[in-house]
Amino acid sequence: MRLLDGVRSVPPGFGPSAVTIGKFDGVHLGHRGVLAQLIALAADRGLAPVVVTFDRHPLSLLRPEVCPEAIVSNEQRAALLAETDVAATLVLEFTRELAALEPTEFVQQVLVDALDARLVLAGADFRFGHRGAGTIDTLRDLGAARGFDVVLLEDVRVDGARVSSTQIRDHLAAGEVRDAAALLGRLPRVRSTVVHGDAIGREIGFPTANLDPAMEGFLPADGVYAAWAWIDGVRYGAAVSIGNNPTFDGVPARRTEAHLLDVSLDAYGKSIELEFVDYLRPMVKFDGLDALIAALTADAARIREILAAES
Structure with missing residues (x-):
């Protein structure tokens, strides 16, 4: 073209x-x-x-x-x-x-x-x-x-x-990524660059790739999602969270973080594209680190199941 x-x-x-x-x-x-x-x-x-x-x-x-x-x-x-x-x-x-x-x-x-x-x-x-x-x-x-x-x-x-773009925006704004995908004919996606975060995820065993807020594409509603992450042409399963992480005080307003499943990768400065597969749950304020880690572990297990079914 x-x-x-x-x-x-x-x-x-x-x-x-x-x-x-x-x-x-x-x-x-x-x-x-x-x-x-x-x-x-x-x-x-x-x-x-x-x-x-x-x-x-x-x-x-x-x-x-x-x-x-x-x-x-x-x-x-x-x-x-x-x-x-x-x-x-x-x-x-x-x-x-x-x-x-x-x-x-x-x-x-x-x-x-x-x-x-x-x-x-x-x-x-x-x-x-x-x-x-x-x-x-x-x-x-x-x-x-x-x-x-x-x-x-x-x-x-x-x-x-x-089919209209307005319908798709409404679905994404509600976190309904599967409904949006049905109208798009593909998974909804955003693209950005991996930037340094505050390393909280790494400290608790769930390192994340933090996306620069200046991204391409329509970011869906706050929550936790099953997603595919593309980096350097390679696809990884990912648990993606969008929001302000209410469990921790002092976290800046809305951010997007992708925890790559079952892989250790230094992606700082690299381009990353996220394809949203399914919505799991809203952002929640947990009562301490143990509760948060338990929830993240459960999220990762569920996301592996979802992505395995999509492969």
Whole structure:
């Protein structure tokens, strides 16, 4: 997949193409259904399948107070799109200048001039151009005048419900990582760097990899999780805790720690990716170290069982 950074990076003579436009946050099953339709129709017509997306959620500029947290970073989204048969992804910088483009200008500059679009796939609720003035009907009219067809996308449903990024965020915010995975079509994941912590876990026999709070991906609710941890391309079973560790006084606000099961590894400074498999329990304030160690031992045993069943 070719990653195109803005219309100026599109090589001269690119296309002809089949295009779909969207945020693609999470690249979930709904998005993958769209991409499957795009790729199939592009193949039938001998076109290059292309995704047009944005470097940020439009609401982050237009209404930041209601902008949702991203499920994946731009880098994670690009990697997920690269797993498909999409030929290229065009990432537009969402600026006030872009937001101010009238529908006709957007279609001409992006779809026609840059991508030589001959087919555009869009949902019934698709809006584009200044203040969302462009609709699916506007797109059809512009396509008829500029040489591209418009195909109405079919919704992708799981258990009868339309898949949406909002549903996935709600599941993650509630710690429902299995439900989120069912809609994502993969395990929810975050990526960060291992940093030094306060070594409490090491002192009690449960050393942890502490994640830098500046991480990529949507961190699920506080609690203890069964997870896979990827470091240097190797997968390890992990018990992951998210929260402020209420058993100890003076622990900073929310932190993420991964105890790698049955392995001793110096991971400081390394990149780590966590894939959340299942939720075990909430964060609890234990009555002393003995109670905490007993709980951590039980957590590790249960997580081994969960991960063994997932392998």
